[in-house]
Amino acid sequence: MSPSPPLRHEYVGQITGADTLQLGPEGKALEVITDLRRRAEDLREQALDEISRGWAEMYLGLIADNLFAERDAAPDHYRPALRAGEAGDDLLAREALRHLGDHDHDHGDHERARERWERATALGARAGAVPGTLSQQLLLAVLARGTGDEAGAAALAQEIVRWAAALGAVHLEAQATAFLAGADPTEPPESHS
Incomplete structure (x- = not known):
């Protein structure tokens, strides 16, 4: 099961510009995206199973990649998300592979x-x-x-x-x-x- 809809919804809102809380540098209020990261960390720590923990890791990677521009940190979240997805969630594994492949592509490893x-x-x-x-x-x-x-x-x-x-x-x-x-x-x- 993926993270709670509010976290997912707010993350997508920050990416698409649909969230009315966007302020500050690069269109993102630092406090809003910092809160998203903290909530994803809380979800990871409170997860009752490996797949839920994997989805939290996936969102931590997405938040690092797309909201904080921490490209080097994101794969450290995508790899555990992939391991969790391989344990029984094809969509989680798909998402992790998609984003790890993006990093491979950016590094020229076609x-x-x-x-x-x-x-x-x-x-x-x-x-x-x-x-x-x-x-x-x-x-x-x-x-x-x-x-x-x-x-x-x-x-x-x-x-x-x-x-x-x-x-x-x-x-x-x-x-x-x-x-x-x-x-x-x-x-x-x-x-x-």
């Missing part, structure tokens, strides 16, 4: 990123997470393009566009369409300062 992202894709599919599986495939398309397989990247992205359109997953459809036009969904958004 083979390790591919292994992790392919495994994450299979786990997402097995769990029935169709939009998540498609978003994972988009990362595989990024790797294909990055290793010179533009035809393979385009073919995969075209299928993602087709499936996303059929599902009504407009954000994912737009991402894949932008990818076909040359955008890289793994690049951070441009700041408009």
